[in-house]
Amino acid sequence: MHALIKLWPVAFQTFAIYIFLIIALRVFGRGRLGQLTVIDLVMVLLLGTCVETSMVAFNNHLDAGLVSAGTLLIANRLVSALVLRFEPVRKLVCAEPLILITDGVIVSEHVKRAGLTEAELLQAIRGREKSQLSEVKYAVLETDGQINVVPRDTVVLRSGRKVG
Numbered sequence: 717m718h719a720l721i722k723l724w725p726v727a728f729q730t731f732a733i734y735i736f737l738i739i740a741l742r743v744f745g746r747g748r749l750g751q752l753t754v755i756d757l758v759m760v761l762l763l764g765t766c767v768e769t770s771m772v773a774f775n776n777h778l779d780a781g782l783v784s785a786g787t788l789l790i791a792n793r794l795v796s797a798l799v800l801r802f803e804p805v806r807k808l809v810c811a812e813p814l815i816l817i818t819d820g821v822i823v824s825e826h827v828k829r830a831g832l833t834e835a836e837l838l839q840a841i842r843g844r845e846k847s848q849l850s851e852v853k854y855a856v857l858e859t860d861g862q863i864n865v866v867p868r869d870t871v872v873l874r875s876g877r878k879v880g
Contacts, residue, residue, distance in 0.1 A: 817855035
């Protein structure tokens with residue numbers, strides 16, 4: 717029982733690092749993670765570190781590694797439940813689509829917020845076979861980091877949800 721109490725700081729530190737990394741990657745890493753969500757990436761990185769610590773240390777660090785990995789799995793389940801249940805948590809942890817071009821006009825503030833350059837945005841548009849901004853009704857940075865381009869001649873159905 718004493719050994720279990722001694723491992724509580726490991727669980728707390730692991731949880732604190734998990735929350736910090738989710739927020740830091742969400743703030744600094746928008747659009748750069750490909751198909752992984754921020755939570756997925758944090759889990760992969762931290763679980764790898766937990767296992768590495770337990771495997772490399774040849775003394776009693778196995779307990780700390782197992783507690784750390786278990787804490788991450790529990791924290792991941794908890795954060796996922798909170799994201800589904802509470803809108804403020806969802807907004808903090810999850811990215812929302814960001815409109816980069818509206819009716820052929822670049823929304824510079826959103827492009828800067830996304831950490832993109834105009835050159836990168838124009839390259840993405842050319843990759844969608846649109847050579848002129850005037851051909852673009854919308855360009856949207858999706859939550860998975862992809863830029864989707866809606867041609868000007870497309871009918872757009874709008875939801876009541878605000879983006880960007």
